[in-house]
Amino acid sequence: xxxxxxxxxxxxxxxxxxxxxxxxxxxxxxxxxxxxxxxxxxxxxxxxxxxxxxxxxxxxxxxxxxxxxxxxxxxxxxxxxxxxxxxxxxxxxxxxxxxxxxxxxxxxxxxxxxxxxxxxxxxxxxxxxxxxxxxxxxxxxxxxxxxxxxxxxxxxxxxxxxxxxxxxxxxxxxxxxxxxxxxxxxxxxxxxxxxxxxxxxxxxxxxxxxxxxxxxxxxxxxxxxxxxxxxxxxxxxxxxxxxxxxxxxxxxxxxxxxxxxxxxxxxxxxxxxxxxxxxxxxxxxxxxxxxxxxxxxxxxxxxxxxxxxxxxxxxxxxxxxxxxxxxxxxxxxxxxxxxxxxxxxxxxxxxxxxxxxxxxxxxxxxxxxxxxxxxxxxxxxxxxxxxxxxxxxxxxxxxxxxxxxxxxxxxxxxxxxxxxxxxxxxxxxxxxxxxxxxxxxxxxxxxxxxxxxxxxxxxxxxxxxxxxxxxxxxxxxxxxxxxx
Numbered sequence: 001x002x003x004x005x006x007x008x009x010x011x012x013x014x015x016x017x018x019x020x021x022x023x024x025x026x027x028x029x030x031x032x033x034x035x036x037x038x039x040x041x042x043x044x045x046x047x048x049x050x051x052x053x054x055x056x057x058x059x060x061x062x063x064x065x066x067x068x069x070x071x072x073x074x075x076x077x078x079x080x081x082x083x084x085x086x087x088x089x090x091x092x093x094x095x096x097x098x099x100x101x102x103x104x105x106x107x108x109x110x111x112x113x114x115x116x117x118x119x120x121x122x123x124x125x126x127x128x129x130x131x132x133x134x135x136x137x138x139x140x141x142x143x144x145x146x147x148x149x150x151x152x153x154x155x156x157x158x159x160x161x162x163x164x165x166x167x168x169x170x171x172x173x174x175x176x177x178x179x180x181x182x183x184x185x186x187x188x189x190x191x192x193x194x195x196x197x198x199x200x201x202x203x204x205x206x207x208x209x210x211x212x213x214x215x216x217x218x219x220x221x222x223x224x225x226x227x228x229x230x231x232x233x234x235x236x237x238x239x240x241x242x243x244x245x246x247x248x249x250x251x252x253x254x255x256x257x258x259x260x261x262x263x264x265x266x267x268x269x270x271x272x273x274x275x276x277x278x279x280x281x282x283x284x285x286x287x288x289x290x291x292x293x294x295x296x297x298x299x300x301x302x303x304x305x306x307x308x309x310x311x312x313x314x315x316x317x318x319x320x321x322x323x324x325x326x327x328x329x330x331x332x333x334x335x336x337x338x339x340x341x342x343x344x345x346x347x348x349x350x351x352x353x354x355x356x357x358x359x360x361x362x363x364x365x366x367x368x369x370x371x372x373x374x375x376x377x378x379x380x381x382x383x384x385x386x387x388x389x390x391x392x393x394x395x396x397x398x399x400x401x402x403x404x405x406x407x408x409x410x411x412x413x414x415x416x417x418x419x420x421x422x423x424x425x426x427x428x429x430x431x432x433x434x435x436x437x438x439x440x441x442x443x444x445x446x447x448x449x450x451x452x453x454x455x456x457x458x459x460x461x462x463x464x465x466x467x468x469x470x471x472x473x474x475x476x477x478x479x480x481x482x483x484x
Contacts, residue, residue: 025040056098068099069152070106073097077093092108095107102169104141106143129144161177162175183200186198186199197217203361213248213250213256214250231263235257236254238251273316282338283354285311285337287333293306305324307321307322319353319354326360330364335366340360427473430472433453435453436465
């Protein structure tokens with residue numbers, strides 16, 4: 001057995017002995033006689049081992065080279081561009097390839113681009129070698145060499161329309177039909193070039209799950225033209241990752257169109273009795289009670305709003321704080337709701353409560369009332385709760401609970417200051433203030449239902465927690481000596 005064959009046998013890479021010999025000979029020639037065949041074989045084995053990846057998901061920016069096998073999912077159109085200092089235009093075709101671990105965009109240039117258009121077919125399996133880099137919609141590979149691999153089978157479905165479950169990082173040219181679960185307002189921002197951009201969000205669901213859809217610029221206004229319950233098709237979207245979660249993005253090339261289709265969305269939920277502090281979970285149940293919406297002033301001078309509801313399933317109930325635009329959602333006693341991505345926190349009197357912020361999704365599955373939130377009686381009477389479904393079993397209770405997130409004044413041991421005395425406490429005055437945390441930053445902001453107080457403290461507090469701060473007022477803030 002030759003030295004080359006000995007090194008090859010120890011090599012765990014998908015390369016033939018003939019290809020390995022050729023690479024070793026090239027390495028010997030490259031080294032100009034400074035390395036014998038065995039040394040050159042070891043160098044080649046190291047290079048091959050570094051470039052071989054277990055799957056598409058293992059391809060990362062910064063790798064000098066990556067080799068993998070994947071199936072062609074989508075073939076884009078050829079685009080031409082001018083190269084600096086050259087008469088001949090460049091050509092590129094983006095090809096979406098995937099294996100069981102994920103998908104990635106492969107950029108075919110010039111001669112490879114022409115061959116891709118003329119010879120490639122969707123469903124074909126390729127052996128790809130290229131240079132990974134960070135692209136516009138995730139990691140992509142600039143292809144150096146490619147060849148068909150008809151003997152390898154890859155279990156990836158080639159389809160014009162994707163499901164939520166089938167989305168993977170780097171996927172582009174995505175068409176997805178889903179049910180609108182939630183919509184968001186349009187926000188504007190300034191780009192580095194001085195132009196103004198627009199962005200908004202939808203949440204779509206299908207029988208396999210749900211996904212947040214981010215709409216950019218020309219598509220951003222679609223979130224205001226659609227409503228929960230509409231069925232739409234996302235056309236030519238691309239998948240990105242945010243905070244560890246996949247999102248579907250739609251730019252000016254894509255579209256969101258209403259379609260006449262039946263889409264079933266069945267939310268999965270965590271039983272309320274099993275919830276623990278620190279979890280971000282999905283819950284579902286019937287609204288037992290709903291408080292009026294309350295507004296409060298943040299320390300930066302902006303105005304916030306919050307509304308509290310109590311949701312019950314067959315295992316228990318929990319208070320849910322609806323923050324910001326979520327407080328405007330038309331939901332009231334008797335409505336069946338699904339609440340996704342809510343954060344479980346330590347609430348009033350050591351009771352758990354859920355916080356629904358911008359990242360949360362609230363879907364009314366079935367409404368028990370046609371009236372708006374301001375017309376509903378929020379007293380939590382038995383009549384309102386007479387129609388509760390199997391989500392909730394047991395007695396109802398009043399919705400006017402002490403200690404809601406921006407609710408009424410508590411009746412603890414320390415008497416909270418009155419609205420009159422809290423409007424403008426004297427500088428240097430020693431006071432106690434009891435309220436619920438509506439801002440947990442620096443400073444902490446407490447709300448007693450009638451007024452708010454900024455509290456300077458090092459105490460670790462959470463949103464929705466009811467506490468009393470005792471200290472001296474300085475420049476309109478309470479510098480707390482004790483927080484309990």
